[in-house]
Amino acid sequence: MIQELQNNQPLKLGYINHWLKENSANFNMSIEKTECHKWKKWQRNKSTFVLPCLCPTRNNECVFIDIYRELEKYVQYIKTEAFYKNLLEEYYRIQHNQNAVFEWVQDIKQYGNELLSIHPTIRIKITSRPYYQENIELKENELPYLWEFKEIYQGHYYSDEYENYINY
DSSP states (O other), X not given: OHHHHHHTOSBOHHHHHHHHHHTHHHHHHHHHHOSOHHHHHHHHOTTSOOOOOOOSBOOHHHHHHHHXXXXXXXXXXXXXHHHHHHHHHHHHHHTTOHHHHHXXXXXXXXXXXXXXXXXXXXXXXXXXXXXXXXXXEBOGGGSHHHHHHXXXXXXXXXXXHHHHHHHO
């Protein structure tokens, strides 16, 4: 299944949604089959945080579950492009007023922080010794407003000026 995803890279959002829907039953079946009990525990209580796999060599089910969850997480965090476009339009209206920008960062913190863990490349560890990972590339230019918003948000959120502003 990794090969199928890699053959279609960079992945478009529509393809990801289709793939998730097509593989929903495989996802649940893999949770039942895997030797990693953390996934069964997660399935019972979806609010449980799942730690990264520490197995030296991961079984196919565990790798598949990890890929599925990462793609699912990516889709869940993504709002519509219009949503991010509106946030950017608001930002560009106030970009020359530092206090207004910092208030904007405070107001949209929830959306900005959701995107901090989103990257155009999903990395899935296959083995730890020797270390080997597979990468799945997402189609970055499909969501230009999302990536622009993330870059602007991070630039302000991690700035010394913003740090001083919120601690003042």
